[in-house]
Structures are given as C-alpha cells and as structure tokens.
Amino acid sequence: MFLRDLWYFGALSSELKPGQHLHRELLGQPILFGRDHQGRAYALKDICPHRGILLSEGEVQNHDGETQVECPYHGWRFRTDGSCAAIPSLTGDQAEAMDLSKIKTRAFPVHEDQGLIWIYCAEGDDAEPVIDPPVLDLPEGAQPRMIVRDIFNCHVDHAVIGLMDPAHIPYIHRQWWWRTAKSVKEKEKEFGPVERGFSMLPHTPSSNSFLYKFLGKDRSTEIRFQLPGLRTEYVKADGKHFTGFTAVTPTNENSTAITIVVYWNHPLLNIVPKGLLRKGIETFVGQDRDAVNAQQVGLAYDPKLMLIHDSDVQAKWYFALKRAWTKHRESGETFKNPVKPATLRWRS
Ligand code: FES
Ligand SMILES: [Fe+2]
Incomplete structure (x- = not known):
C-alpha cells in the first residue's frame, strides 16, 4: 500500500517544544512525535500496548532527567525508546516477577535537520535505516521562513x-x-x-x-x-x-x-x-x-x-x-x- 524502508517527512521542528508531544497519523498508523527534556526529537507508535489508548493523550514527565510518556488510562510509563519504565498498579512482588523490558511500543528512528523532522518507516518493527535521511540543498543553517x-x-x-x-x-x-x-x-x-x-x-x-x-x-x-x-x-x-x-x-x-x-x-x-x-x-x-x-x-x-x-x-x-x-x-x-x-x- 505505501512504500517502506524510506524516510518520511513527519513534523516541523517548530511544532515540538521540549517536554511536549503531538499525535499524527502517518501511513495509516498513529504516531506520537515528541521532544524530550534534552531537546531530542523522538517518535513512538501512539498506542499503549496495555489496552490501546493513544499514548499522546497522556502526559510527558521528567523522571530524573529521563523523559517518559505516561499513559492516561492506567499510568504505565514509556521511555522515548518505546520501552516500558513503570506499571504503577503492580505490588512490590508482582513488579519483581514481571519483566518490564518485554513490554514496549514501537520506536521509530527520527532525524531532525533544516527545521524538518524525518521519520524512518521500516517494513520490520525494529529495522535500522538502510538509507540516509534526506538533506535539502540549502545554505548552512537555513531554517523555514x-x-x-x-x-x-x-x-x-x-x-x-x-x-x-x-x-x-x-x-x-x-x-x-x-x-x-x-x-x-x-x-x-x-x-x-x-x-x-x-x-x-x-x-x-x-x-x-x-x-x-x-x-x-x-x-x-x-x-x-x-x-x-x-x-x-x-x-x-x-x-x-x-x-x-x-x-x-x-x-x-x-x-x-x-x-x-x-x-x-x-x-x-x-x-x-x-x-x-x-x-x-x-x-x-x-x-x-x-x-x-x-x-x-x-x-x-x-x-x-x-x-x-x-x-x-x-x-x-x-x-x-x-x-x-x-x-x-x-x-x-x-x-x-x-x-x-x-x-x-x-x-x-
Ligand atoms: S491502556 Fe495504557 S496503561 Fe492501560
Ligand atoms: Fe498544480
């Protein structure tokens, strides 16, 4: 249906402020575009792996300098690489028995340059980019006017x-x-x-x-x-x-x-x-x-x-x-x- 293994234009740099995110549909999939507290852009599949609500409806939080997105439904938290950082409903022993590293939402490679945020849409879930992100032939430091x-x-x-x-x-x-x-x-x-x-x-x-x-x-x-x-x-x-x-x-x-x-x-x-x-x-x-x-x-x-x-x-x-x-x-x-x-x- 859509070409894969390519970089797609995802968002404008100016749309993302540190500690904020937005929802967008791209290639028929829901994507959360965010910017962490250090200023780096990231993109996640905008679906909570627990019960499927949009993660972008939740809050971006700063946990000791690590940016996490909190699901609005039951508070599961996800890092910008898509991995699950916390499930608040677990008791101490349940948390010990559960391997959170197995829970994740897909994270997409992103690249930001010239005021544009590119997202790599691979065929496979974890595939690394096979090509470099696009670069426009512009003078150094050019920004959208x-x-x-x-x-x-x-x-x-x-x-x-x-x-x-x-x-x-x-x-x-x-x-x-x-x-x-x-x-x-x-x-x-x-x-x-x-x-x-x-x-x-x-x-x-x-x-x-x-x-x-x-x-x-x-x-x-x-x-x-x-x-x-x-x-x-x-x-x-x-x-x-x-x-x-x-x-x-x-x-x-x-x-x-x-x-x-x-x-x-x-x-x-x-x-x-x-x-x-x-x-x-x-x-x-x-x-x-x-x-x-x-x-x-x-x-x-x-x-x-x-x-x-x-x-x-x-x-x-x-x-x-x-x-x-x-x-x-x-x-x-x-x-x-x-x-x-x-x-x-x-x-x-
Ligand atoms: S649906 Fe996201 S934590 Fe339950
Ligand atoms: Fe035209």
Missing part, C-alpha cells in the same frame, strides 16, 4: 502526480499573476536521474511566469522529485535562493498531507509582504487540492486511466521508481533507478 499545509482527500499517488503534472497548470492555475490562457506555449525541459528520483535539470525559468521575472538576472530553476513523495523546487537568482520543499505524506489510504516549507535568502522575498506570498502559495495548493478532490468523484467508479507522452512521463517515472524500490526491498538486489536522461516536450 514560511509553512503552508493542506490535506488532499486522495491516495498519495494522485497527490504526487497531481502536483508534478505540467499539463494542468494552464487550467487549474489560471491566474493573472502566474499564467493566463494566452501564455501557453511549447516547453522543452531536460531531465535526469537523481538519488531515488529525477530532476528537471537547472534551467532558466519560463518567462511566462510573471513572478519569476522579478527575481533577478541569472535565474535558474531546478525541480527535484524523490521517493517517497518529496518535491523540491530550487530557484536561484543573482547568487541568492528561494527554495520550496513540498512533502507529500500519506495520512492513510484516502488522505494525504501536503506540507510546503519555504526557505529563502533572496532579499526581494523580504520586501514581498509575507501575507501576500502565503496567500499566493495557499491559492496554488488549494487549486491542486480542489482538482484532486473533484477527481475522486470520478475515480470512485474505478475507471481505466491513461498516462500520455510527454506530459505524463514524470508520472510514469514515479510509478517506475515505486516498482523499482519495492523490488529492491523485496529481492535484496541493488536499487536501479529506472529514469534515464531525457528531453520532454509539452504545451503549458
């Missing part, structure tokens, strides 16, 4: 291909400050493979995007896509950058969380009113959401679908990457990226 979130009521695949597909732009994103019906023209872009994905290689962004013109002279854009659903658009102009990272994360089979994290050091972006920029991004992603949500009505009839050349080739690559990753994990053979360098042409 703006966050926009949305929820698409669809399976992750439709969210991913809906966001990467170029042919919908003049229809779904028709607005004076971006594209108009008249600005449609033939495009030709070079693509090549990157780690577990592909890139629309650095090029001068299309001059039919009204906003791009203001960024500066030596403009270049690169759009990278990597499994499981990570899309990063790097815009560079006059030595400065504007980077939009989009994490497409399955909540469950019918719901997908979209998180857009924007980084920049381009001075022009500092004078654009933040509210305006946010409104622009929200409008854009809202149009994609409305399109995929509307698509669900048709998809409920389980129609046969088509992917055409060249405008749907990126979608084909996405499915080919998924198949290659699944095969690699199942067979143990080396992962072979199915994407070959290519020039794609379409009108948008």
Whole structure:
C-alpha cells in the first residue's frame, strides 16, 4: 500500500517544544512525535500496548532527567525508546516477577535537520535505516521562513502526480499573476536521474511566469522529485535562493498531507509582504487540492486511466521508481533507478 524502508517527512521542528508531544497519523498508523527534556526529537507508535489508548493523550514527565510518556488510562510509563519504565498498579512482588523490558511500543528512528523532522518507516518493527535521511540543498543553517499545509482527500499517488503534472497548470492555475490562457506555449525541459528520483535539470525559468521575472538576472530553476513523495523546487537568482520543499505524506489510504516549507535568502522575498506570498502559495495548493478532490468523484467508479507522452512521463517515472524500490526491498538486489536522461516536450 505505501512504500517502506524510506524516510518520511513527519513534523516541523517548530511544532515540538521540549517536554511536549503531538499525535499524527502517518501511513495509516498513529504516531506520537515528541521532544524530550534534552531537546531530542523522538517518535513512538501512539498506542499503549496495555489496552490501546493513544499514548499522546497522556502526559510527558521528567523522571530524573529521563523523559517518559505516561499513559492516561492506567499510568504505565514509556521511555522515548518505546520501552516500558513503570506499571504503577503492580505490588512490590508482582513488579519483581514481571519483566518490564518485554513490554514496549514501537520506536521509530527520527532525524531532525533544516527545521524538518524525518521519520524512518521500516517494513520490520525494529529495522535500522538502510538509507540516509534526506538533506535539502540549502545554505548552512537555513531554517523555514514560511509553512503552508493542506490535506488532499486522495491516495498519495494522485497527490504526487497531481502536483508534478505540467499539463494542468494552464487550467487549474489560471491566474493573472502566474499564467493566463494566452501564455501557453511549447516547453522543452531536460531531465535526469537523481538519488531515488529525477530532476528537471537547472534551467532558466519560463518567462511566462510573471513572478519569476522579478527575481533577478541569472535565474535558474531546478525541480527535484524523490521517493517517497518529496518535491523540491530550487530557484536561484543573482547568487541568492528561494527554495520550496513540498512533502507529500500519506495520512492513510484516502488522505494525504501536503506540507510546503519555504526557505529563502533572496532579499526581494523580504520586501514581498509575507501575507501576500502565503496567500499566493495557499491559492496554488488549494487549486491542486480542489482538482484532486473533484477527481475522486470520478475515480470512485474505478475507471481505466491513461498516462500520455510527454506530459505524463514524470508520472510514469514515479510509478517506475515505486516498482523499482519495492523490488529492491523485496529481492535484496541493488536499487536501479529506472529514469534515464531525457528531453520532454509539452504545451503549458
Ligand atoms: S491502556 Fe495504557 S496503561 Fe492501560
Ligand atoms: Fe498544480
């Protein structure tokens, strides 16, 4: 159903304060994201192994410097590695007879960098990561400047291909400050493979995007896509950058969380009113959401679908990457990226 043995975007660093936690559903499983009293992020399966209540409904406690989550139902306490630290209802002799180390909730590997908290979702319960966490190509110490979130009521695949597909732009994103019906023209872009994905290689962004013109002279854009659903658009102009990272994360089979994290050091972006920029991004992603949500009505009839050349080739690559990753994990053979360098042409 969902790709495993990959790092997924889980939460924003700014969402977690030391000694606090939050609940999130990811890949159809309940996850507790927390930050211990020393400031380290952690993630647990958000289910008490006793009677199944959400652990995140309970309290985070500090026991001699060790952070523990107390279950709200019967007070069992769990460490940030998922192991059970205490069962308050046990009498002294019962506690001695019981091996608490056998009781645990699953703990997930997490990695925090660039204001993002990544969670490794392995196939097996205790499997160690087989790949390094993703790193965005950003200047040292870059932190998010703006966050926009949305929820698409669809399976992750439709969210991913809906966001990467170029042919919908003049229809779904028709607005004076971006594209108009008249600005449609033939495009030709070079693509090549990157780690577990592909890139629309650095090029001068299309001059039919009204906003791009203001960024500066030596403009270049690169759009990278990597499994499981990570899309990063790097815009560079006059030595400065504007980077939009989009994490497409399955909540469950019918719901997908979209998180857009924007980084920049381009001075022009500092004078654009933040509210305006946010409104622009929200409008854009809202149009994609409305399109995929509307698509669900048709998809409920389980129609046969088509992917055409060249405008749907990126979608084909996405499915080919998924198949290659699944095969690699199942067979143990080396992962072979199915994407070959290519020039794609379409009108948008
Ligand atoms: S359900 Fe958690 S302690 Fe009983
Ligand atoms: Fe779109």
